[in-house]
Amino acid sequence: xxxxxxxxxxxxxxxxxxxxxxxxxxxxxxxxxxxxxxxxxxxxxxxxxxxxxxxxxxxxxxxxxxxxxxxxxxxxxxxxxxxxxxxxxxxxxxxxxxxxxxxxxxxxxxxxxxxxxxxxxxxxxxxxxxxxxxxxxxxxxxxxxxxxxx
Numbered sequence: 001x002x003x004x005x006x007x008x009x010x011x012x013x014x015x016x017x018x019x020x021x022x023x024x025x026x027x028x029x030x031x032x033x034x035x036x037x038x039x040x041x042x043x044x045x046x047x048x049x050x051x052x053x054x055x056x057x058x059x060x061x062x063x064x065x066x067x068x069x070x071x072x073x074x075x076x077x078x079x080x081x082x083x084x085x086x087x088x089x090x091x092x093x094x095x096x097x098x099x100x101x102x103x104x105x106x107x108x109x110x111x112x113x114x115x116x117x118x119x120x121x122x123x124x125x126x127x128x129x130x131x132x133x134x135x136x137x138x139x140x141x142x143x144x145x146x147x148x149x150x
Contacts, residue, residue, distance in 0.1 A: 027060075027061065027064075028064075028066070030060075031057050031060070031061045031064060031066035031070075032066065034053050034056060034057050034070075035053070035054075035057055035066060035069055035070060035073065037053055038050045038051075038053035038054045038057070038070070038073055039073060041053065042073065042076075042077050042080075045082075047077055047080070047083045047084060047085050048084075048085060050073070050077055051074060051077060051085060054070040054071075054073050054074035054077065055070075055074065057069075057070035058070045058071060058074070065102070065105070067101075067102070068098055068101070068102035068105040068107065069105075069107070071094050071095075071097060071098040071101075071102070072094075072095075072098055072105070072107045072110075072111060074094055075091045075094035075095045075098065075111070075114065076091075076114075078090050078091035078094065079091045079114065079118070088118050088121060088122060088125075089122060091114070091118060092115055092118040092119060092122060095111045095112075095114050095115035095118065096115055098111045099111055099112060099115065
């Protein structure tokens with residue numbers, strides 16, 4: 001009986017002496033759950049809901065590995081072909097942010113490859129837009145020249 005009382009007293013004392021004994025575990029559990037929900041929503045096609053949860057994890061756990069996973073998930077969500085929130089430029093920025101803020105992330109290699117591919121795609125899209133603009137300008141000049149001919 002005395003041993004049991006001493007044991008319970010020691011457990012109580014250890015628990016009382018620690019400032020926030022369960023907070024990191026709770027935060028980690030919350031972040032992991034939110035990521036799991038976001039991944040599930042993304043698989044189900046609820047891209048807006050998934051985006052909201054990924055952003056929440058990034059906001060609430062900025063210095064954790066959970067934020068790195070959320071950044072990767074968010075960036076991948078933005079490059080999904082059938083996603084109504086597809087945004088290659090924003091995904092390029094998120095992959096870059098992951099590489100800068102979490103260079104040791106297990107997803108860093110894949111993020112680097114995505115960022116490079118998106119950078120090339122964005123450059124080609126910019127070039128195509130410039131060429132279309134030049135083509136329209138040349139068509140206008142050609143039309144003006146045709147009207148001046150006798």
